[in-house]
Amino acid sequence: MHRESATDFSIVGRSDLDLLCEFLRFRSVSTKPELAPQMRQCAEWLCDLLASNGFDAEIAETGGHPAVLARGPEAPGKPTVLVYGHYDVQPEDPVGEWTSPPFEPAIRNRRVFARGATDNKGQILAHVLGAIHLLKEEGSLPVNLIFLIEGEEEVGSTNLDDFIRARRGELRCDVVAISDTGMVAENYPTLTQSLRGIAAMEVVLRGPSTDLHSGIFGGAVVNPATALVGMLARLHDHHGRVAVPGFYDNAVPPDPAERAAVAKLPVTDDDYLRETGAPALGGEEGYTAAERIGLRPTAEINGLTSGYQGTGTKTVLPAVASAKLTFRLVPNQKPDRILNLVEIFLQSLLPRGVEMEVIRGHGGMPYAVNLQNPWCAAALRALETTFGREPALVREGGSIPIVQSFHELLGCDTLLLGLAAPDCRAHAPDENFPIESFEAGIRLHQNLLRELAAGA
Numbered sequence: 076m077h078r079e080s081a082t083d084f085s086i087v088g089r090s091d092l093d094l095l096c097e098f099l100r101f102r103s104v105s106t107k108p109e110l111a112p113q114m115r116q117c118a119e120w121l122c123d124l125l126a127s128n129g130f131d132a133e134i135a136e137t138g139g140h141p142a143v144l145a146r147g148p149e150a151p152g153k154p155t156v157l158v159y160g161h162y163d164v165q166p167e168d169p170v171g172e173w174t175s176p177p178f179e180p181a182i183r184n185r186r187v188f189a190r191g192a193t194d195n196k197g198q199i200l201a202h203v204l205g206a207i208h209l210l211k212e213e214g215s216l217p218v219n220l221i222f223l224i225e226g227e228e229e230v231g232s233t234n235l236d237d238f239i240r241a242r243r244g245e246l247r248c249d250v251v252a253i254s255d256t257g258m259v260a261e262n263y264p265t266l267t268q269s270l271r272g273i274a275a276m277e278v279v280l281r282g283p284s285t286d287l288h289s290g291i292f293g294g295a296v297v298n299p300a301t302a303l304v305g306m307l308a309r310l311h312d313h314h315g316r317v318a319v320p321g322f323y324d325n326a327v328p329p330d331p332a333e334r335a336a337v338a339k340l341p342v343t344d345d346d347y348l349r350e351t352g353a354p355a356l357g358g359e360e361g362y363t364a365a366e367r368i369g370l371r372p373t374a375e376i377n378g379l380t381s382g383y384q385g386t387g388t389k390t391v392l393p394a395v396a397s398a399k400l401t402f403r404l405v406p407n408q409k410p411d412r413i414l415n416l417v418e419i420f421l422q423s424l425l426p427r428g429v430e431m432e433v434i435r436g437h438g439g440m441p442y443a444v445n446l447q448n449p450w451c452a453a454a455l456r457a458l459e460t461t462f463g464r465e466p467a468l469v470r471e472g473g474s475i476p477i478v479q480s481f482h483e484l485l486g487c488d489t490l491l492l493g494l495a496a497p498d499c500r501a502h503a504p505d506e507n508f509p510i511e512s513f514e515a516g517i518r519l520h521q522n523l524l525r526e527l528a529a530g531a
């Protein structure tokens with residue numbers, strides 16, 4: 076469905092910040108099926124914004140939540156740039172921990188607080204508004220610009236590969252640009268050089284056919300919660316290494332040059348300690364926090380559920396226990412293989428008296444940009460012009476699985492120009508985006524298009 080392309084600039088009368096707040100009010104939580112109507116409304120809002128401001132925009136159906144696909148006016152002879160982002164957000168839980176409600180944007184200390192403020196609504200809207208303003212001021216864009224803004228990034232982009240395959244011709248581009256990563260410090264220009272891959276799974280242990288009285292039956296049957304925590308406790312050894320046999324077999328070890336580069340970044344273990352509020356740092360021995368995050372694979376428990384979770388006590392022997400796990404991967408580790416290894420390992424630890432079910436989740440390959448690519452030089456210039464200092468090059472621990480797909484399916488590199496401040500609290504309560512970063516993002520988009528046009 077193509078929306079009417081017009082140039083009535085319906086943003087007149089609404090400031091950039093108003094538009095961000097409108098965008099943030101949609102409860103676009105992709106993982107909750109009951110919010111599908113909100114997801115679609117959010118996509119339509121975005122699509123209308125682009126369509127009424129000079130873009131040929133459509134709600135593009137995928138097998139899941141829709142994407143927004145929009146194309147700027149043609150710029151003959153100029154490169155084609157695809158800007159990717161996502162309008163879906165993580166669940167707001169635990170909602171009681173928020174200072175103000177997660178879907179009622181609030182401004183405090185020159186920051187906008189709301190779920191998705193940084194990840195990724197604020198960052199992608201900065202690009203959209205950068206392009207809209209540029210088009211309005213100059214009557215044209217310096218490059219052929221495509222926006223692909225999806226609704227399933229936070230659930231693994233499971234339908235986007237097929238979508239890209241199906242519409243490959245229209246999506247053909249010279250380079251992809253994404254702002255969905257971090258900055259080493261607020262206003263410190265940062266180009267992300269690599270992302271980790273990811274493999275997700277859920278483990279469910281079932282024991283008795285129903286919950287039991289723990290006094291009447293406890294001691295006589297295996298407690299699935301006890302069994303599960305015992306198994307999960309074996310995921311790491313005493314040196315903080317992942318103890319799954321074969322886990323590190325293909326992982327490319329960091330070379331001394333990479334470690335030296337990480338050591339030069341303006342972030343120390345003390346910064347991580349302060350930002351996380353943890354009493355001490357922990358992880359694989361022999362590495363700094365930045366190395367553990369950027370260069371090493373990890374295993375995390377993301378959720379653990381069993382038994383009574385309410386106030387007070389309940390003497391129950393739960394029938395079921397489950398855990399959600401993810402593994403972050405470095406080059407040469409493959410999600411499927413890692414999940415196979417973990418499943419075999421957990422099976423080997425499974426005590427008699429419980430049965431195990433493994434439900435596999437999404438997976439994504441790691442990514443590293445080719446820094447010799449001339450587009451990277453253009454991106455670095457745009458970052459430097461926008462923020463007035465030499466950009467940092469970082470290796471990030473997060474994952475954006477579609478980036479590797481862009482490489483494989485469209486044959487192009489991705490420029491990761493993150494705008495997230497270290498204390499943006501993505502995925503956590505009180506997520507926020509500094510207004511200054513939002514405004515800088517708008518300028519960054521414009522500088523980026525100019526540099527990419529010049530560098531072609």
Ligand code: BES
Pocket residue numbers: 194195228229230231232255256257270273437439471472473474475476
């Ligand atoms: N914006 C993040 C990815 C990110 C964050 C990369 C910080 C680098 C630094 C993205 O929205 C995200 O959260 N991705 C998920 C991917 C997963 C659900 C497949 C992630 O990394 O957990």
Ligand code: ZN
Pocket residue numbers: 165194229501502
């Ligand atoms: Zn995210």
